Amino acid sequence: MSGSITWADVVSLFEARNVALLGRTIGLGLGAASLALVFGLPFGFLVARTNMPGAGLIRPMGAIPLFLPSLFIAIAWAPLVELRGGLAAALVLGFSTFPLVALFSARAFERIDAAKEEAALLAGGLRSVLRMELPLVLPSALAGASIAFAFAVNDFATPDYVSSVGPKFNVYADEIFASWNVTSNPGRALITALPLIALTLLTLVPALALRRKGNLATQGSAFRAPGPLDLGALRIPALIFALVPLSVGALVPIGRLFLEAGGLPAQMDAGGGVDIGAAWATLQDSFALALERAREDLANSILFSVCAALVAVPIGLIIGHAIERTSRRFGRMLELLGLLPLALPAILFGIAAVFFWSTPTTADIYDSGAMAVLLFAGRYISFPILLLAGATASLDRRLEESAAIVGAGPIRRLLSIVTPELRGSLAGSFVLVFVFCMRELDSAILVPAANHTAILRVFNGVHFGRDEYVAALALLLIFAILLPGALWTLFAKKRLEVLR
Amino acid sequence: MPPAAIQIQDLTVHAPNGPTKSRPKILGPISLNLEPAEHVLLVGPSGSGKSTLLRAIAGLNQPTSGTITLQGDLATDGPKQLIKPERRKLGYLFQDGALWPHKTVHKTLEFVLSAAKTPKPQRLDKIAEILELVELTGKEERLPSELSGGEAQRLNLARALITNPKIVMFDEPLGPLDAPLRAALLERIRFLQQKQGWCALHVTHDPAGAMGIATRTLHIDSGQIVRDEQHSSNSQATA
Numbered sequence: 241m242s243g244s245i246t247w248a249d250v251v252s253l254f255e256a257r258n259v260a261l262l263g264r265t266i267g268l269g270l271g272a273a274s275l276a277l278v279f280g281l282p283f284g285f286l287v288a289r290t291n292m293p294g295a296g297l298i299r300p301m302g303a304i305p306l307f308l309p310s311l312f313i314a315i316a317w318a319p320l321v322e323l324r325g326g327l328a329a330a331l332v333l334g335f336s337t338f339p340l341v342a343l344f345s346a347r348a349f350e351r352i353d354a355a356k357e358e359a360a361l362l363a364g365g366l367r368s369v370l371r372m373e374l375p376l377v378l379p380s381a382l383a384g385a386s387i388a389f390a391f392a393v394n395d396f397a398t399p400d401y402v403s404s405v406g407p408k409f410n411v412y413a414d415e416i417f418a419s420w421n422v423t424s425n426p427g428r429a430l431i432t433a434l435p436l437i438a439l440t441l442l443t444l445v446p447a448l449a450l451r452r453k454g455n456l457a458t459q460g461s462a463f464r465a466p467g468p469l470d471l472g473a474l475r476i477p478a479l480i481f482a483l484v485p486l487s488v489g490a491l492v493p494i495g496r497l498f499l500e501a502g503g504l505p506a507q508m509d510a511g512g513g514v515d516i517g518a519a520w521a522t523l524q525d526s527f528a529l530a531l532e533r534a535r536e537d538l539a540n541s542i543l544f545s546v547c548a549a550l551v552a553v554p555i556g557l558i559i560g561h562a563i564e565r566t567s568r569r570f571g572r573m574l575e576l577l578g579l580l581p582l583a584l585p586a587i588l589f590g591i592a593a594v595f596f597w598s599t600p601t602t603a604d605i606y607d608s609g610a611m612a613v614l615l616f617a618g619r620y621i622s623f624p625i626l627l628l629a630g631a632t633a634s635l636d637r638r639l640e641e642s643a644a645i646v647g648a649g650p651i652r653r654l655l656s657i658v659t660p661e662l663r664g665s666l667a668g669s670f671v672l673v674f675v676f677c678m679r680e681l682d683s684a685i686l687v688p689a690a691n692h693t694a695i696l697r698v699f700n701g702v703h704f705g706r707d708e709y710v711a712a713l714a715l716l717l718i719f720a721i722l723l724p725g726a727l728w729t730l731f732a733k734k735r736l737e738v739l740r
Numbered sequence: 741m742p743p744a745a746i747q748i749q750d751l752t753v754h755a756p757n758g759p760t761k762s763r764p765k766i767l768g769p770i771s772l773n774l775e776p777a778e779h780v781l782l783v784g785p786s787g788s789g790k791s792t793l794l795r796a797i798a799g800l801n802q803p804t805s806g807t808i809t810l811q812g813d814l815a816t817d818g819p820k821q822l823i824k825p826e827r828r829k830l831g832y833l834f835q836d837g838a839l840w841p842h843k844t845v846h847k848t849l850e851f852v853l854s855a856a857k858t859p860k861p862q863r864l865d866k867i868a869e870i871l872e873l874v875e876l877t878g879k880e881e882r883l884p885s886e887l888s889g890g891e892a893q894r895l896n897l898a899r900a901l902i903t904n905p906k907i908v909m910f911d912e913p914l915g916p917l918d919a920p921l922r923a924a925l926l927e928r929i930r931f932l933q934q935k936q937g938w939c940a941l942h943v944t945h946d947p948a949g950a951m952g953i954a955t956r957t958l959h960i961d962s963g964q965i966v967r968d969e970q971h972s973s974n975s976q977a978t979a
Contacts, residue, residue: 642832643855661842
């Protein structure tokens with residue numbers, strides 16, 4: 241396997257086919273990000289700042305579409321609507337990533353001082369409040385949309401599935417995969433990926449700056465948290481609006497998977513009536529079969545994801561803390577480095593893992609589960625780095641200074657002062673890494689050690705004869721993905737901080 | 741003759757971040773000697789550089805030039821930090837306490853003693869002794885959020901003094917308290933200083949209230965010491 245790069249590889253970047261694919265991918269990203277913004281910004285406002293019915297419950301549920309593999313949203317909707325091609329991919333990825341905008345916006349709305357809001361309310365009611373708050377929240381919302389864009393342009397599995405059920409819809413990530421598949425040359429794949437990496441970085445770097453600007457704009461020194469705004473007669477319409485992205489991105493896909501696991505669509509296709517008893521029996525059989533066939537894959541998914549989170553979170557804490565507590569220039573450099581794994585297309589990440597680890601000296605690691613752990617931890621280490629940097633920024637610096645003055649060195653300060661104070665964010669980082677590793681598909685496809693996971697089995701099942709068992713396995717995977725976050729939300733006193 | 745507790749020579753501090761030339765100067769050049777057992781008030785308008793001076797002595801910010809010598813040891817030489825903050829063996833009372841929210845009174849003091857490498861068998865006695873001195877006995881298991889304002893500041897004081905430092909810095913810790921509580925705490929500080937003999941550098945916006953314990957007052961404005969007043973009666977009392 242050679243990593244050499246030729247001038248011809250560089251020139252090929254400018255071929256009409258590549259340029260067209262890049263244009264199409266940018267279009268997909270813009271479509272998904274716009275949709276995420278249109279639904280995410282109002283959703284964030286409604287759940288964080290108003291008396292919309294069920295806001296407390298809907299807010300944590302709003303993260304579910306992001307946590308579900310976008311492939312599941314695609315496979316659930318494909319039989320229900322005729323829509324195919326680029327529009328379908330943009331809709332799936334838009335609804336899948338809308339929680340990014342919603343979560344960022346909700347946090348920004350919460351940071352607006354009550355005094356500012358009350359002044360606007362007195363000046364002209366809810367309309368004035370929105371006019372005052374929108375410019376303050378927009379940087380955070382745009383930061384969320386930028387990350388949604390980065391997610392969408394790097395996605396491989398969703399366009400791949402959309403292509404498998406309708407007209408071909410190639411995106412740039414396909415091209416990276418193809419260049420590797422044809423030449424087995426990681427250098428060629430890297431060159432092919434460069435425009436996508438540059439595009440993602442160009443999106444993510446301003447996203448970070450926008451988020452910082454948003455935080456500054458909405459934080460005051462004598463901060464007082466605002467109370468919920470009264471929506472009056474708009475409460476029910478607001479609830480209906482908030483349920484739209486939640487239903488499209490989570491409730492309908494999960495419901496559809498349940499129906500499929502119970503064999504109901506097959507019953508209806510066969511022209512017979514709906515037999516609930518038979519459906520219940522099929523559902524039980526499907527879950528039993530999924531557990532029997534894929535127990536090991538499910539266990540692998542959980543084990544790899546837990547281990548990856550255990551590796552990534554402490555490293556993320558050290559780097560994230562250093563971003564905020566070292567000099568500004570060094571901190572910004574670290575932040576950019578921390579962002580890189582997120583900017584690399586997943587496919588390229590998998591290719592790089594194969595290239596660097598598939599050698600005679602590292603063969604033992606490459607063939608073992610440790611490879612999957614390293615792959616996943618490296619792929620998602622950006623989350624704990626950025627999240628814990630944000631959490632450190634909001635931690636009173638003097639808590640650490642006072643520990644330094646009494647003689648505590650850097651490690652002791654990190655362990656005894658910083659870690660306990662950031663436990664909500666540490667748990668949030670753990671859950672984020674766990675969730676994204678559980679749903680990681682694009683990079684895992686290429687690395688044999690990461691092939692024996694539940695998501696890969698669902699992916700294969702979808703492509704090679706989808707049935708009740710695949711739907712049941714997808715549901716088991718969703719259950720495992722959502723369980724840690726749900727348990728924390730239900731039982732922990734400290735809120736799970738997945739954003740700062 | 742013992743060395744000066746704090747010796748500062750031509751100290752200059754600029755605002756952090758950015759190229760040196762474009763950073764505004766916030767302190768200095770300042771030269772200053774503080775003797776053991778002195779209690780020096782540092783007064784001046786907001787933004788005059790009082791806290792910056794304290795933070796420079798503690799090693800919490802990076803001076804541009806000048807030296808800081810603590811009890812005869814060169815601690816800072818220009819931007820170079822020769823002794824890290826955790827090795828300067830100072831007491832420091834932060835404004836608003838900066839108490840560790842997740843640690844109880846006992847665990848706070850235990851953490852300080854552990855960081856100072858005090859042998860375990862001695863720690864319980866030391867904690868009991870300092871809690872008695874600051875009148876917090878019986879509140880060992882309380883978190884900072886469960887303490888009153890005065891109690892929190894007494895814990896702040898206990899945290900700064902439990903390792904018997906030779907230099908203690910007060911960054912306006914009594915500012916948020918009401919006048920009677922402030923007077924009571926100042927009386928406690930005077931008592932502890934007489935007992936332990938440390939040198940104090942004390943930032944305050946209420947010089948009249950603290951005058952009773954001060955041996956000297958430094959007036960600081962726009963980063964410069966503009967007046968240095970000695971209070972001979974208190975000098976004798978403290979010494």
